[in-house]
Amino acid sequence: MTEAASGSGKPARASAAKFKSELRKAVRRNAQEPEVNFLNITAMLDIMTIILVFLLKTLGESSAAIPQNDDLRLPKSIVRTQPSENGVVLTISKTQLLVGDRKVLDLPGRESLAQTGVGAQEKRSGPNDLYIVKLGNALQAARKIDRRVREAKGLDPSSSESIIIADGTTPYRLLIEVLFTLGQNEFARYHLMVMQSKEMPR
Amino acid sequence: MTEASNELSAAQRARVRRLSTPRELAPDEEGGELNIIPFLDIITNILIFVLATVAVTFTATIDTTPPASGGKGVRKEIESTALNLTIFIVNDGFSIKAAGGNVAPGCASPGPGIAIPKKNGQYDYEALNACAAKLKSASPDFESESQFYITGNPSTDYQTIISVIDALRVDMRDKRRTLFTDVNFKVPR
Numbered sequence: 486m487t488e489a490a491s492g493s494g495k496p497a498r499a500s501a502a503k504f505k506s507e508l509r510k511a512v513r514r515n516a517q518e519p520e521v522n523f524l525n526i527t528a529m530l531d532i533m534t535i536i537l538v539f540l541l542k543t544l545g546e547s548s549a550a551i552p553q554n555d556d557l558r559l560p561k562s563i564v565r566t567q568p569s570e571n572g573v574v575l576t577i578s579k580t581q582l583l584v585g586d587r588k589v590l591d592l593p594g595r596e597s598l599a600q601t602g603v604g605a606q607e608k609r610s611g612p613n614d615l616y617i618v619k620l621g622n623a624l625q626a627a628r629k630i631d632r633r634v635r636e637a638k639g640l641d642p643s644s645s646e647s648i649i650i651a652d653g654t655t656p657y658r659l660l661i662e663v664l665f666t667l668g669q670n671e672f673a674r675y676h677l678m679v680m681q682s683k684e685m686p687r
Numbered sequence: 688m689t690e691a692s693n694e695l696s697a698a699q700r701a702r703v704r705r706l707s708t709p710r711e712l713a714p715d716e717e718g719g720e721l722n723i724i725p726f727l728d729i730i731t732n733i734l735i736f737v738l739a740t741v742a743v744t745f746t747a748t749i750d751t752t753p754p755a756s757g758g759k760g761v762r763k764e765i766e767s768t769a770l771n772l773t774i775f776i777v778n779d780g781f782s783i784k785a786a787g788g789n790v791a792p793g794c795a796s797p798g799p800g801i802a803i804p805k806k807n808g809q810y811d812y813e814a815l816n817a818c819a820a821k822l823k824s825a826s827p828d829f830e831s832e833s834q835f836y837i838t839g840n841p842s843t844d845y846q847t848i849i850s851v852i853d854a855l856r857v858d859m860r861d862k863r864r865t866l867f868t869d870v871n872f873k874v875p876r
Contacts, residue, residue, distance in 0.1 A: 530726070681745040
């Protein structure tokens with residue numbers, strides 16, 4: 486009909502505006518919802534990575550991170566108190582004495598420890614003295630830092646606290662020497678770290 | 688010159704059809720994101736490994752003060768009516784000293800000897816607990832007392848000391864009754 490209307494052999498064409506309008510309609514008609522052919526898990530991955538980092542950091546800093554091995558095995562106790570987090574950490578393993586992460590002293594064998602403690606050469610005035618000189622020096626440095634920390638926290642800076650992490654086989658003599666040296670360096674309160682147990686050890 | 692028509696011509700319809708058909712993506716154009724699934728697998732494995740290998744230990748702390756040496760030390764004043772319970776951990780058992788002097792074997796009366804001897808070669812913590820409860824009940828003045836002293840042979844191990852502290856903490860026959868919770872160490876002679 487349009488061909489007839491044109492009066493020539495060429496078919497009649499619609500206007501450009503009509504063509505564009507029809508094209509837009511057809512595009513809208515044929516438009517498809519985007520197909521979900523993969524799951525976007527980037528957000529979940531972000532969360533998991535953050536959880537992993539957080540978990541590693543928390544475990545690394547918490548008291549639960551005390552390594553339990555042959556050199557250091559905490560004594561068991563029925564005590565259910567919340568472990569104290571304040572204080573300078575002092576570790577007594579079977580072979581070493583540490584203040585924080587720094588090794589202060591290598592310890593002799595258990596027999597020797599039970600008789601004379603760490604040994605006369607490490608004492609201030611002979612084998613009967615309880616003051617361990619190297620430990621005392623390390624504690625003095627730790628006390629200076631801890632005093633400033635306590636002042637900043639609004640705690641009483643006149644004395645410090647110490648968390649003692651000791652192996653279950655530590656002889657009483659060595660324990661007393663360590664506690665005595667702490668006391669001589671303005672550490673007035675100690676927290677003896679133990680592992681919770683349901684039953685009292687035999 | 689041809690007149691514009693209201694209807695599209697066959698060529699125009701064909702063009703509209705061609706242009707409005709959604710373009711198929713080439714295989715290399717699909718999913719234009721990084722494949723992070725292997726990385727996610729690794730992260731998940733690490734997470735499970737970390738959780739499985741970390742030994743979850745529940746810790747607690749026992750508070751104390753510097754040990755007494757030559758009558759000195761940081762601690763509370765003790766009234767003359769106090770029990771002043773002192774436990775000596777010796778090789779044969781527990782020797783106990785209280786307000787009335789040394790406690791005799793069996794924890795019945797004052798007298799010399801080891802108050803709580805070892806039982807089958809092991810320290811008898813149950814008997815120590817019963818003795819401490821008995822001594823605390825000896826006078827109403829002792830009921831409010833919570834501190835005790837502990838000393839031992841130089842070779843006494845730390846675990847034994849902690850077990851003694853545990854044994855003196857709560858009355859095993861009446862768990863609601865607190866006995867002695869504040870520990871003070873004495874220097875062995």
